[in-house]
Amino acid sequence: MSYLCPLCHAPLAPQERSFVCPQGHQFDKAKEGYVNLLPVQHKRSKDPGDSSEMMVARRAFLDAGHYQPLRDAICQILEQAAPSSLLDIGCGEGYYTAGFAQIIAQQEGTTWGLDVAKVAIRYAAKRYSQVQFCVASSHRLPFNDQSLDAVVRIFAPCKAQELARVVKPGGIVITATPGPRHLMQLKGLIYDNVVLHSAESESLAGFIAEQTQQISWPMTLRGNEAVALLQMTPFAWRARPEVWQALTAETAFHCETDFIVRVWRRETSA
Numbered sequence: 591m592s593y594l595c596p597l598c599h600a601p602l603a604p605q606e607r608s609f610v611c612p613q614g615h616q617f618d619k620a621k622e623g624y625v626n627l628l629p630v631q632h633k634r635s636k637d638p639g640d641s642s643e644m645m646v647a648r649r650a651f652l653d654a655g656h657y658q659p660l661r662d663a664i665c666q667i668l669e670q671a672a673p674s675s676l677l678d679i680g681c682g683e684g685y686y687t688a689g690f691a692q693i694i695a696q697q698e699g700t701t702w703g704l705d706v707a708k709v710a711i712r713y714a715a716k717r718y719s720q721v722q723f724c725v726a727s728s729h730r731l732p733f734n735d736q737s738l739d740a741v742v743r744i745f746a747p748c749k750a751q752e753l754a755r756v757v758k759p760g761g762i763v764i765t766a767t768p769g770p771r772h773l774m775q776l777k778g779l780i781y782d783n784v785v786l787h788s789a790e791s792e793s794l795a796g797f798i799a800e801q802t803q804q805i806s807w808p809m810t811l812r813g814n815e816a817v818a819l820l821q822m823t824p825f826a827w828r829a830r831p832e833v834w835q836a837l838t839a840e841t842a843f844h845c846e847t848d849f850i851v852r853v854w855r856r857e858t859s860a
């Protein structure tokens with residue numbers, strides 16, 4: 591399986607240091623091994639996606655193992671489904687993707703990681719050579735119709751239509767989204783009234799919901815870990831200086847996690 595050209599959607603042929611389509615559009619491989627398939631004209635900002643600060647904070651936090659139960663739960667689903675091709679959408683710095691790749695390797699399959707943030711993909715590719723990483727937008731995935739056995743989407747945007755296009759009939763999408771109480775103690779430091787995430791059941795056009803599990807566990811964080819957690823979330827920019835100071839001084843900040851993990855099966859009939 592190969593990438594598609596983001597300009598003309600023809601297959602990209604791998605060369606030694608680049609990928610080239612029949613029309614001659616060329617995309618060079620970076621020295622870290624990833625390829626940037628996000629043409630300037632498709633960018634909505636100069637540096638789309640999560641910032642470098644968010645990415646560095648997320649790497650420190652995930653490396654400490656605080657979200658390992660989430661990774662383990664998705665790995666367990668993958669062990670059972672045994673896909674031989676997997677795409678992690680919005681893979682960030684690659685912590686989850688690398689875990690999934692170990693399972694896909696058992697089938698001698700391929701794991702792909704995609705994110706719109708170049709800085710995150712650079713970090714990911716540098717550390718995890720077993721994954722094929724690309725910079726691209728989830729609004730137009732650089733993959734052929736019905737080419738993937740499985741897609742994982744952890745807290746990342748992607749339209750149902752695009753997922754339905756790339757997943758094979760009978761293939762799966764695994765989504766992880768925040769449950770009602772996710773990080774509510776952290777939010778309590780920032781908002782006067784903490785609104786619980788909605789627990790409404792979702793739907794994904796073209797897919798049948800097959801499994802839903804809620805995973806939650808308590809975390810006790812040291813000041814620097816709590817600061818990293820805040821930095822990697824979208825509510826960081828709302829936090830007043832007092833909040834950052836208070837978190838930095840924490841020795842045991844208690845915070846709940848709450849994730850909803852769903853497995854969606856691609857319908858087989860057209």
Ligand SMILES: C[S@@+](CC[C@H](N)C(=O)[O-])C[C@H]1O[C@@H](n2cnc3c(N)ncnc32)[C@H](O)[C@@H]1O
Binds near residue numbers: 639710728
């Ligand atoms: C909340 S982060 C989750 C990262 C990773 N899955 C994790 O949980 O650690 C969302 C990720 O989606 C990426 N992202 C945002 N918009 C995107 C888009 N349109 N296409 C691809 N990735 C996108 C961000 O750069 C970021 O890395």
Ligand SMILES: [Zn+2]
Binds near residue numbers: 597613614
């Ligand atoms: Zn092309």
